[in-house]
Amino acid sequence: MSDIIFKLKNPLTISSSNFVTTTDNDTTFDTKEFDGLFKSNVRFSLPQAVGTTDSVQFNQVTLSPNTLTVGTGSNKIILKDKSISGSSPITFQNNLSVTQNATIIDGFTFTGTLATGSSTIATSSVVEINQSGSTIWGENLSQKQFFSSSLEVTGSVLLNKDDSVPIRAFDEISNDTSVSDESNTALVTERVAKTFLSAIKPERNYLRKSFVHTGSFVSNLSAKFVATTASAPTGMTATTENDFMFFINGMVMENDALTITQNSSTDLRLTINSSELGYSLESDDEVIGFGKFNS
DSSP, X not given: OOOOOOOOSSOEEEEOOSSOEEEETTEEESEEEEOSSSOOOEEEEOSSOOSTTSOOXXXXXXXXXXXXXXXXXXXXXXXXXXXXXXXXOOOOSSOOOOSSXXXXXXXXXXXXXXXXXXXXXXXXXXXEEOSSSXXXXXXXXXXXXXXXXXXXXXXXXXXXXXXXXXXXXXXXXXXXXXXXXXOSSEEEOHHHHXXXXXXXXXXXXXHHOOEEEEOEEEETTEEEESOXXXXXXXXXOOOOGGGEEEEETTEEOOGXXXXXXXXXXXXXXXXXXXXXHSOOOOTTOOEEEEEOBOO
């Protein structure tokens, strides 16, 4: 009696694909039928290791349906067209390179250096950038933040926040040379400061004028000073004898009995009322004037 041969009526067909290599007893094949007549050792091989500890690389990933989910539960990351989201914070272990625009929907926290191209735009140990609420730059006052270009702020800037101090914020840098707003939340430019100080300079200079001159005898009722009185700036009271003190031989003379007249640039004349003073001038008297002389 001959041996009975068992074989499949409908053979098993195995085909390889672009990324899977198939071998039968170490012989590579693309498509092959197996009917069980002969012993076969079929192996399926991938071009790279795909173990849990291996680094797997894909040339292209197709999302279906337009979504790739990595992880489960509270530790998953969802990749979609133009977006990355997650149920927990997403951590990039090494560098993150963005070649075009990046839009942050919620908070963004990073450590180290945030840079664009070859220009570093912020350096800090911790930075939190939020769509709403507060944004934190750095952890303490010892850390510095640097901006290499313009900084545009909408709102106000609060310096050294202290709730016990009513106002410590400023909301504009003013170039108004009239300083008419009298704002307590505006910083002025150098131009404003110079214009304002220049405007009050005549008043300041006038108020500081205090000089001493010695007069010469003219008559028993008058003495001459080679001097000029200082002119009061617009808006201030005109210069009078009340802006001077006159002394005769070290004794102060009563202003009510004195009259001063500017006859010329080199002749300021002091006239006395001898009846009110009770004396008149003599040629050897020393008459000294102190006050708003021009120089």
